[in-house]
Amino acid sequence: xxxxxxxxxxxxxxxxxxxxxxxxxxxxxxxxxxxxxxxxxxxxxxxxxxxxxxxxxxxxxxxxxxxxxxxxxxxxxxxxxxxxxxxxxxxxxxxxxxxxxxxxxxxxxxxxxxxxxxxxxxxxxxxxxxxxxxxxxxxxxxxxxxxxxxxxxxxxxxxxxxxxxxxxxxxxxxxxxxxxxxxxxxxxxxxxxxxxxxxxxxxxxxxxxxxxxxxxxxxxxxxxxxxxxxxxxxxxxxxxxxxxxxxxxxxxxxxxxxxxxxxxxxxxxxxxxxxxxxxxxxxxxxxxxxxxxxxxxxxxxxxxxxxxxxxxxxxxxxxxxxxxxxxxxxxxxxxxxxxxxxxxxxxxxxxxxxxxxxxxxxxxxxxxxxxxxxxxxxxxxxxxxxxxxxxxxxxxxxxxxxxxxxxxxxxxxxxxxxxxxxxxxxxxxxxxxxxxxxxxxxxxxxxxxxxxxxxxxxxxxxxxxxxxxxxxxxxxxxxxxxxxxxxxxxxxxxxxxxxxxxxxxxxxxxxxxxxxxxxxxxxxxxxxxxxxxxxx
Amino acid sequence: xxxxxxxxxxxxxxxxxxxxxxxxxxxxxxxxxxxxxxxxxxxxxxxxxxxxxxxxxxxxxxxxxxxxxxxxxxxxxxxxxxxxxxxxxxxxxxxxxxxxxxxxxxxxxxxxxxxxxxxxxxxxxxxxxxxxxxxxxxxxxxxxxxxxxxxxxxxxxxxxxxxxxxxxxxxxxxxxxxxxxxxxxxxxxxxxxxxxxxxxxxxxxxxxxxxxxxxxxxxxxxxxxxxxxxxxxxxxxxxxxxxxxxxxxxxxxxxxxxxxxxxxxxxxxxxxxxxxxxxxxxxxxxxxxxxxxxxxxxxxxxxxxx
Ligand SMILES: Nc1ncnc2c1ncn2[C@@H]1O[C@H](COP(=O)(O)OP(=O)(O)OP(=O)(O)O)[C@@H](O)[C@H]1O
Ligand SMILES: [Mg+2]
Numbered sequence: 001x002x003x004x005x006x007x008x009x010x011x012x013x014x015x016x017x018x019x020x021x022x023x024x025x026x027x028x029x030x031x032x033x034x035x036x037x038x039x040x041x042x043x044x045x046x047x048x049x050x051x052x053x054x055x056x057x058x059x060x061x062x063x064x065x066x067x068x069x070x071x072x073x074x075x076x077x078x079x080x081x082x083x084x085x086x087x088x089x090x091x092x093x094x095x096x097x098x099x100x101x102x103x104x105x106x107x108x109x110x111x112x113x114x115x116x117x118x119x120x121x122x123x124x125x126x127x128x129x130x131x132x133x134x135x136x137x138x139x140x141x142x143x144x145x146x147x148x149x150x151x152x153x154x155x156x157x158x159x160x161x162x163x164x165x166x167x168x169x170x171x172x173x174x175x176x177x178x179x180x181x182x183x184x185x186x187x188x189x190x191x192x193x194x195x196x197x198x199x200x201x202x203x204x205x206x207x208x209x210x211x212x213x214x215x216x217x218x219x220x221x222x223x224x225x226x227x228x229x230x231x232x233x234x235x236x237x238x239x240x241x242x243x244x245x246x247x248x249x250x251x252x253x254x255x256x257x258x259x260x261x262x263x264x265x266x267x268x269x270x271x272x273x274x275x276x277x278x279x280x281x282x283x284x285x286x287x288x289x290x291x292x293x294x295x296x297x298x299x300x301x302x303x304x305x306x307x308x309x310x311x312x313x314x315x316x317x318x319x320x321x322x323x324x325x326x327x328x329x330x331x332x333x334x335x336x337x338x339x340x341x342x343x344x345x346x347x348x349x350x351x352x353x354x355x356x357x358x359x360x361x362x363x364x365x366x367x368x369x370x371x372x373x374x375x376x377x378x379x380x381x382x383x384x385x386x387x388x389x390x391x392x393x394x395x396x397x398x399x400x401x402x403x404x405x406x407x408x409x410x411x412x413x414x415x416x417x418x419x420x421x422x423x424x425x426x427x428x429x430x431x432x433x434x435x436x437x438x439x440x441x442x443x444x445x446x447x448x449x450x451x452x453x454x455x456x457x458x459x460x461x462x463x464x465x466x467x468x469x470x471x472x473x474x475x476x477x478x479x480x481x482x483x484x485x486x487x488x489x490x491x492x493x494x495x496x497x498x499x500x501x502x503x504x505x506x507x508x509x510x511x512x513x514x515x516x517x518x519x520x521x522x523x524x525x526x527x528x529x530x531x532x533x534x535x536x
Numbered sequence: 537x538x539x540x541x542x543x544x545x546x547x548x549x550x551x552x553x554x555x556x557x558x559x560x561x562x563x564x565x566x567x568x569x570x571x572x573x574x575x576x577x578x579x580x581x582x583x584x585x586x587x588x589x590x591x592x593x594x595x596x597x598x599x600x601x602x603x604x605x606x607x608x609x610x611x612x613x614x615x616x617x618x619x620x621x622x623x624x625x626x627x628x629x630x631x632x633x634x635x636x637x638x639x640x641x642x643x644x645x646x647x648x649x650x651x652x653x654x655x656x657x658x659x660x661x662x663x664x665x666x667x668x669x670x671x672x673x674x675x676x677x678x679x680x681x682x683x684x685x686x687x688x689x690x691x692x693x694x695x696x697x698x699x700x701x702x703x704x705x706x707x708x709x710x711x712x713x714x715x716x717x718x719x720x721x722x723x724x725x726x727x728x729x730x731x732x733x734x735x736x737x738x739x740x741x742x743x744x745x746x747x748x749x750x751x752x753x754x755x756x757x758x759x760x761x762x763x764x765x766x767x768x769x770x771x772x773x774x775x776x777x778x779x780x781x782x783x784x785x786x787x788x789x790x791x792x793x794x795x796x797x798x799x800x801x802x803x804x805x806x807x808x809x810x811x812x813x814x815x816x817x818x819x820x821x822x823x824x825x826x827x828x829x830x831x832x833x834x835x836x837x838x839x840x841x842x
Contacts, residue, residue, distance in 0.1 A: 180670060222540040276628075278665040280635035284628075289635060294625065372556075386587050386617050387640035388611035496713070531590040534621075 005123040010130070010257045016130055025083065025138040025145075028157075032146025033080040035070055037482075045073055048334075049213045052076070056204035057316040064203050064230045065215045071152045071235025074143065077232070079156055083163040083226045084196045086135055090128050090164040091171035097124045098172065099181035111254055121172065121261045123151060125254055128168040136161030152235030155243075156209050159229030162246035166225040167192050169253025176260035199227035225249070246254055287389050287397035294375075295368055295401060302367070303409040307416050313353030314417030314431065317346055318424040333434035336478045343501040346425040350417075350500035357413045358438030358496060359472055361406040362445040368402030368465045369449035373460035376453075379534035395527050400521060406442045410435045426500050433499040440512035441492035445471070449518025454527035538597075540565050540723040541586060546595035548581050548747075555581040559595070563725050563740075568718050570738035571727040572829060578684050578747040579727040580620045583696050586725070587617055589596035600692060603650035613642040616685040620727070621676045624669035630676070631658075631665030634684045643688030650687065657683040660709050674701035686713050693717060693724045699733060711737060731757050731825045744830070755825065760821035765796035767805075768815035781809060793817075 010017075039045045045068050052058055059065075063076040090370055098121070113370040140157035144150065171188035178184045202221025209215065214236075221227030228242040283289045286295040339348030339355070372395065384394055414435030418428025426434075448467055474483055475491025488494045492515075495508030541563035548556040556578045563569040573579050584590040586599055588608030597604060602611055624633050634654065635645045644650060658665055661679040670678065678701045687695060693714075699707045707730075714737055718724060728734050734741065735755065742752040751758055764786065775794045779787045783802025788795050794815075798806055810818065 053545055182626075199803060275633070275666050276668050278629065278631035280632040282629075283633060284636050285639045287640070288624075290640075293628070379619070381622055382584075382589050382619060383637070384640060385608070385625065386612060386619065387637060388609050388612045388642045389640050393609070422657070529591075531584075 002119055002123055002126070005119065006126055009123065009127055013093070013131075014125075017134065018117060020131075021134055021138040024085065024135050025142040027082065027085075028078070028139045028142025029146050031082075032074055032143060032148060035073045035077065036146070039070075039073055042068060045070075046213065046361045047104045050210065053208035053210060053213070053215060057312070059203040059206070059215070060197070060200040062203070064217050064221070064233075065205050065213055066207070066233045067236040068213050069235055074148065075152075075156060075230070075234050075236075079159065079230055080196060080199060080226050082139060083160045083229050084192060086132065086139075086164040087167035087192035087195065087226070088189060089135065090132060090168040091192055093128050093131055094124055094168050094171040095175055095181055095185045095188060097127060098175040099178075099184050102181075115513065118258060118261065121258055122345060123170065127167075129165065132161045132168070135164065149235060151238050155232050155238055156160075156229075156234035158240075158243055159232045159234065159246075161248075161520060162243050163195075163229050165250040166246050166253065167195070169250040169257065172257035173253055173260070176257050180454055184423055193227050195224040197229060202227055202403075203230075237284070265270040275300035276465075281473045286399065287394045290384065291371075291397045291401045295371060295405075296396075298406040299364065299368065299401070302360065302364045303412065306364075306409040306413045309360060309422055310353065310357055310413030310417040310435065313349070313356070314420035317349050317353065317426070338381075338476070340498055340501045340504075342503055344425055345452045347500050347502065349423075350421070350426040350431060351498045353417060354414075354431070354434035354438060354498070354500065355476060355493060355496065356436050356492060357410060357417075358441050359476060361438055361442035362412050362468060362471070362492075364409060365402045365408045365442050365446035366449055366468050368405065369399065369446050369453065370461050370464050371535075372398050372450070372453050373457055374455060374534050377535045381532050382534060385532060391528055395450070395524060399523075402446055403443055406446075407436075407439055410438055410442075430499050437497045437499060437506075437509050438515055440509050444512050444518035444519065446493040446522065447516045450521050450523035451526070454523040454525075454530065457530075457533060459482050538565050538601075539563060540695070541569075541599055541725060543582070543586075543597045544595060546582070546585065547593045548578075548585060548590065548595045554747055555643060556585075556592070556595075559744065559747060560749055560750075561742055563723060565723050566718075566721055567739045568714070568724040568726060568737050570692075570734040570741040571744065572724055572729075572731075572734060572741060573744035577744045578695055579744060581747075581795055582744070583617075583694055583725070583727060584621070585693060587615070596751035614656075614691045616641065616688065616692075617696060618678075618681045618685050618696060618698045622681040624672070624677055624680060627668060629666055629668055630663055630672060630680045633669060634665065634687060634773050637681075637684035638688045641688060643692075646710035653757040654687050657686055657713075660713070661706060669711045675703060675706065678702055679706065682710060682713075686717070692720060693722060693726075695724065696727045697729065698726070698742040699728070707733065731829060735825045741825075745771070752827075758825075758828055759823055762828045763799055764803060764823060765797050765821045766810075767793050767817075767819050768810075769817035771816060775813070778806075778809065778813075781806060 025183030030374065039048060045407055046468030049068060052062070063078075063080045065076050066072050083522045099313050136157045137384075138157075139160055141155050143153035143156060147294040167188065174182040174191075175181075178187055199217070199221045202217035202219065202224070203215065205218035205220070207217045207218075217230070221230065225246055228246055231242045232239055284293055335345055335352060336343075336348045339350075339372065341348070343351070372381070375398075381394065385391060411432070415428075416433035417435065421428070421431060445464075445468060449460060452463045456463070471491035471493060474488050475493030478488035478491070478494065491510055493513060497506045498504040499511040539562050541561060543559060543561040545552070546556050546559040552662075559578065559582060561571075561582065571579055571582070581590065585592050585597060586604055588604040591605050599611055600614055604611060626632075628636065638645055638650070645654075657663075661683055663676060663679045663683060669680070672680070678698070682698060685695070699710055702710060711733060714724065718737075724737075726734065726738060727791070738755070740752070740754050741758060742749045743758075744750065751761065752834065770789055770792050775787065775789065778784055778794075778796065781802070781803075783799035784794075784806065785797045785799070
């Protein structure tokens with residue numbers, strides 16, 4: 001019975017799982033080759049580590065410096081991020097096969113059979129363990145293919161796999177407790193991301209040891225499974241003990257989830273859904289009000305994230321320069337390469353911050369425009385279009401909301417960053433402008449996704465993220481990885497005006513704004529001509 | 537009489553699939569028009585075109601005198617519809633959804649009249665409007681769509697299998713509501729697989745098959761197209777003579793009874809013949825809608841029992 005259930009689910013998941021395995025393999029390989037290309041010599045690694053050790057802002061996003069070998073570099077640059085991905089994969093898998101399946105009614109069929117109440121949960125556990133094993137192998141293979149030592153490669157990969165297991169346990173527990181699949185998905189993804197930042201804080205606040213190029217993380221790292229994985233110090237100490245800790249934690253979490261699974265009804269969480277209102281508020285009166293209602297939580301989350309990020313950039317912008325004065329020129333070069341070479345480090349840093357703000361604003365647009373397809377595929381677009389709401393009005397309502405959210409997010413981000421960078425070289429008005437000029441680029445993404453939606457609706461979601469990822473890689477990280485200039489300018493991000501720099505051109509911004517308008521108009525015209533196509 | 541729906545030579549292709557293949561349909565003002573046909577015949581496709589959700593590949597279509605694709609938004613102030621597959625926003629409560637749908641159709645929800653109507657509908661359909669749509673069963677989702685359709689005035693109701701998932705009690709509530717709507721002069725296009733419901737409600741019927749309307753008319757007219765079933769006790773009659781009469785089909789003897797079917801236009805000629813045979817235990821059954829339907833759907837199925 002367990003075997004049947006597991007086989008059935010594995011079959012349904014094979015494509016998704018295959019994709020994760022391929023992506024993680026390639027990513028691991030890519031990280032190794034990036035490190036080889038960019039930090040090929042011991043001297044360059046030492047120079048970079050010197051700066052890294054005193055730059056908490058970068059440590060926050062990277063990892064724990066643990067030595068000077070290529071392997072050490074791969075660990076500090078890549079481990080936490082890869083572990084984050086494995087964690088997200090595991091939590092999504094767990095929720096998909098527990099609550100989401102129940103809400104679709106598939107699990108009722110299983111719970112009504114001899115499989116009973118405990119078996120589906122056990123099957124999910126085995127399934128996710130198998131998936132984590134597969135991606136562990138994929139990551140190890142990627143690192144090995146890049147030419148790293150066997151022991152460290154296997155341990156780094158195992159650390160990531162261990163994170164996957166622990167987060168799967170968390171997700172399984174949350175899936176029992178929370179009222180809906182959406183809530184369970186959101187909460188467990190939030191735990192994974194929080195774990196990433198908790199260990200980030202540990203690294204950022206850690207004690208550096210400049211003589212050995214290592215760092216002892218502060219206590220928060222010990223709270224995060226990703227922190228445990230880093231404590232393995234693959235390629236340096238190769239200490240497998242933290243793996244055991246992770247294993248124990250996942251067993252405890254899974255046991256708790258199994259115990260709870262026995263006590264709850266299929267389709268319901270232990271926390272019951274609240275009673276909702278019986279009449280619609282005045283807000284919920286048109287397609288725009290509906291879009292707001294559907295998107296408000298997710299948009300608010302994005303905006304908070306954007307503002308928090310801007311606060312970090314603004315707050316660090318002054319201190320960073322101070323620290324860089326002591327640390328030497330290495331990191332300055334990197335910041336200038338990314339943020340603009342014709343300004344001071346502070347100016348380049350401000351520009352870089354605004355660019356990342358632009359990336360987040362673009363993500364807001366991509367994500368909100370994808371909602372169009374989700375509504376159409378589910379058949380809910382038809383429910384609206386069968387009323388006195390025209391197709392164009394429905395489409396524009398969603399696009400307008402996305403544009404507003406991006407604009408509000410950038411405005412708030414610019415204000416907060418400017419406010420927190422008080423006393424720096426870049427004044428607050430310039431910070432605000434630097435963020436606001438990101439808007440046209442973000443709107444180009446809105447236009448692109450809308451156009452894809454109008455022409456090839458089935459491709460909206462994958463195409464949206466693909467275009468976004470390609471643009472981030474080319475436009476933001478292009479200067480670091482030697483992407484040719486013409487390719488870099490394929491990405492909207494590359495042509496955004498940079499008011500924080502001493503000289504910049506605003507033509508790019510105007511062109512982007514125009515492009516966004518043209519794309520949206522094209523989307524409106526083309527969508528006005530096609531049928532809606534619900535799936536199923 | 538003017539038509540609220542008029543479709544001529546409607547074609548709709550999905551790639552290679554011809555969902556509609558020269559469909560003609562007329563629904564007159566004030567009638568409840570039953571729209572029947574086997575799975576995949578094209579009912580939902582027709583309705584999606586009539587609602588301007590899909591565009592016909594070719595052919596002409598008018599709804600309330602307008603082109604449903606071009607004038608969709610304006611038309612939908614006058615039309616209420618229930619889709620074949622009701623999907624709701626999982627985060628909205630049933631009550632919110634009803635209000636929203638009514639407002640989207642241009643209806644007002646802040647009047648005392650609306651509130652009364654909605655309270656009545658909630659009660660009749662026994663819907664708890666204070667629950668999130670994600671927690672509704674199929675039947676309850678269906679009720680939300682029905683309440684939204686009945687809650688605000690409309691000239692035309694377009695219903696795609698509106699009672700699928702409803703229990704018999706709720707079906708009865710629906711039937712009564714629809715009768716009241718029709719009595720008020722409204723027109724209805726009702727796609728359904730539930731023949732008793734169609735028989736009870738519809739003044740005219742169209743049967744669609746493989747993308748074409750194959751029969752259209754009142755129930756009486758359609759009955760006329762189908763053979764009537766006869767049976768009588770065999771006794772010592774010489775039923776062999778009957779089999780030779782024109783218009784008599786499928787004559788069998790089983791269980792001591794003679795059974796056969798007769799073309800509608802041959803019944804007059806048959807009756808004297810039966811008199812001559814002095815048959816006993818005669819039973820004559822006009823075709824039920826079901827038989828009519830089976831005949832249209834299944835080619836070979838004929839009335840068997842009388
Ligand atoms: N989007 C689509 N793409 C391809 N084929 C489609 C599409 N929509 C409908 N069809 C096909 O068109 C035909 C008519 O389908 P339709 O849904 O109109 O049937 P129906 O009469 O409503 O059936 P049912 O009684 O099952 O509801 C079917 O063969 C169906 O497979
Ligand atoms: Mg249908």
